[in-house]
Amino acid sequence: xxxxxxxxxxxxxxxxxxxxxxxxxxxxxxxxxxxxxxxxxxxxxxxxxxxxxxxxxxxxxxxxxxxxxxxxxxxxxxxxxxxxxxxxxxxxxxxxxxxxxxxxxxxxxxxxxxxxxxxxxxxxxxxxxxxxxxxxxxxxxxxxxxxxxxxxxxxxxxxxxxxxxxxxxxxxxxxxxxxxxxxxxxxxxxxxxxxxxxxxxxxxxxxxxxxxxxxxxxxxxxxxxxxxxxxxxxxxxxxxxxxxxxxxxxxxxxxxxxxxxxxxxxxxxxxxxxxxxxxxxxxxxxxxxxxxxxxxxxxxxx
Amino acid sequence: xxxxxxxxxxxxxxxxxxxxxxxxxxxxxxxxxxxxxxxxxxxxxxxxxxxxxxxxxxxxxxxxxxxxxxxxxxxxxxxxxxxxxxxxxxxx
Numbered sequence: 001x002x003x004x005x006x007x008x009x010x011x012x013x014x015x016x017x018x019x020x021x022x023x024x025x026x027x028x029x030x031x032x033x034x035x036x037x038x039x040x041x042x043x044x045x046x047x048x049x050x051x052x053x054x055x056x057x058x059x060x061x062x063x064x065x066x067x068x069x070x071x072x073x074x075x076x077x078x079x080x081x082x083x084x085x086x087x088x089x090x091x092x093x094x095x096x097x098x099x100x101x102x103x104x105x106x107x108x109x110x111x112x113x114x115x116x117x118x119x120x121x122x123x124x125x126x127x128x129x130x131x132x133x134x135x136x137x138x139x140x141x142x143x144x145x146x147x148x149x150x151x152x153x154x155x156x157x158x159x160x161x162x163x164x165x166x167x168x169x170x171x172x173x174x175x176x177x178x179x180x181x182x183x184x185x186x187x188x189x190x191x192x193x194x195x196x197x198x199x200x201x202x203x204x205x206x207x208x209x210x211x212x213x214x215x216x217x218x219x220x221x222x223x224x225x226x227x228x229x230x231x232x233x234x235x236x237x238x239x240x241x242x243x244x245x246x247x248x249x250x251x252x253x254x255x256x257x258x259x260x261x262x263x264x265x266x267x268x269x270x271x272x273x274x275x276x277x278x279x280x281x282x283x284x285x286x287x288x289x290x291x292x293x294x295x296x297x298x299x300x301x302x
Numbered sequence: 303x304x305x306x307x308x309x310x311x312x313x314x315x316x317x318x319x320x321x322x323x324x325x326x327x328x329x330x331x332x333x334x335x336x337x338x339x340x341x342x343x344x345x346x347x348x349x350x351x352x353x354x355x356x357x358x359x360x361x362x363x364x365x366x367x368x369x370x371x372x373x374x375x376x377x378x379x380x381x382x383x384x385x386x387x388x389x390x391x392x393x394x
Contacts, residue, residue, distance in 0.1 A: 001377075002370030002371065002372055002377040002378065002379045003368050003369065003370045003379065005370065005377075005379040006366075006368030006369070006370060006379045006380070006381045007368065008314075009318060009379065009381050010366045010368065010381050012314045012315050012317075012318035012319060013318045013319065013320055013366075013381070013383075014320060014364055014366070015319070015320065015322070015354070018354075018357070018363070018364055019363035019364070020363055020364050020365075020366055021363045021364070021365050021366070022366050022367075022368055023365060023366065023367040023368070023384075024367070024368040024369070025369065026368070026369075026370070029368070061307075062307075062311075065307065065308075065311060066311070083361065083362065083363055084363065086361070086362055086363065087362070087363035090362070090363075155363065161369075182384075182386050185384075186365060186367035186382065186384040187367055187369060189367060189382045189384065190367040190368055190369035190380045190381065190382045191369045191371075191380075193369070193380035193382060194369050194370055194371045194378045194379070194380040195371065197378040197380060198371065198373050198376065198378055201376060201378070215310060216303070216307075217307045217310070218303040218304045218306070218307040
């Protein structure tokens with residue numbers, strides 16, 4: 001998730017219409033950015049429950065807002081478009097060089113390794129290079145077409161981390177950095193910067209007052225009900241409003257509304273009443289017509 | 303809240319955006335005639351406009367490397383602007 005914040009910083013730092021190639025080892029951040037860019041394909045419910053699931057909503061909303069500001073391709077300057085095409089060509093060349101130099105692994109293996117490779121929650125210190133949860137004998141030295149996304153003027157390249165040592169020498173002798181030494185070194189530079197930032201922070205012993213918390217960020221649009229944001233889509237909101245409306249209407253009926261008007265004074269709740277009884281259904285408002293149930297159901301008369 | 307978020311976004315933009323114009327404070331006299339190749343040779347900070355000019359000279363997209371880590375509840379994100387060194391030979 002922290003890599004996602006890197007995308008946000010990048011969006012602010014670089015002029016909006018300039019083509020960017022992000023190099024990252026986080027498949028989670030790459031997937032989030034790709035899905036947000038293609039957000040019109042998904043429902044609000046799917047975005048909340050799946051795409052933004054596990055990501056801090058303020059960060060995901062922030063990235064979604066910045067992505068919505070990306071210039072449309074038809075509005076880009078021809079020179080910028082040419083640069084962007086060059087970026088795509090660069091990725092294709094990287095892949096073709098890998099394909100020609102390496103033995104090609106089955107696609108399923110690539111995908112399985114991509115799932116495992118996100119190290120956003122791991123400390124990047126070398127001492128943790130042999131973490132227990134890492135799959136054994138993983139080949140990090142490869143690059144293929146599934147490892148980059150072309151999203152308008154932004155391209156995201158995923159590289160496997162820890163191909164190099166901290167002194168930029170190849171970690172596993174005999175392997176060739178993939179896609180190339182430049183991309184892998186770029187990842188190593190960012191990795192070292194993050195590691196050093198941790199050391200600086202630890203040694204500085206920053207007072208609590210100076211800690212800056214990440215501010216909340218509003219979603220682009222949302223449903224709210226009685227002043228509260230809902231996270232379960234439009235259907236739940238509609239049903240809640242219909243139930244509320246029904247209750248208010250029933251309360252206005254002189255006789256039939258008596259039960260609804262007194263319901264707030266009723267100390268019983270549905271858990272205190274046996275299952276499959278009409279009274280429980282009345283309390284939970286599941287009876288099709290509660291007045292008819294009162295007259296027709298023998299349980300209540302007893 | 304939406305308005306607050308947009309104002310926050312504008313604030314971040316002002317703080318982080320690479321400035322293309324040369325600011326007086328950023329351009330000491332002894333650097334005015336330097337070529338951009340000096341950013342490789344000299345151990346000095348690279349200015350905003352030098353980054354953008356250098357990328358424009360190379361005529362390729364700008365490369366940003368991102369990494370982050372989480373340790374003892376403290377998250378760190380780092381981004382680095384990197385360019386291939388194309389001075390001696392053309393790289394991929």
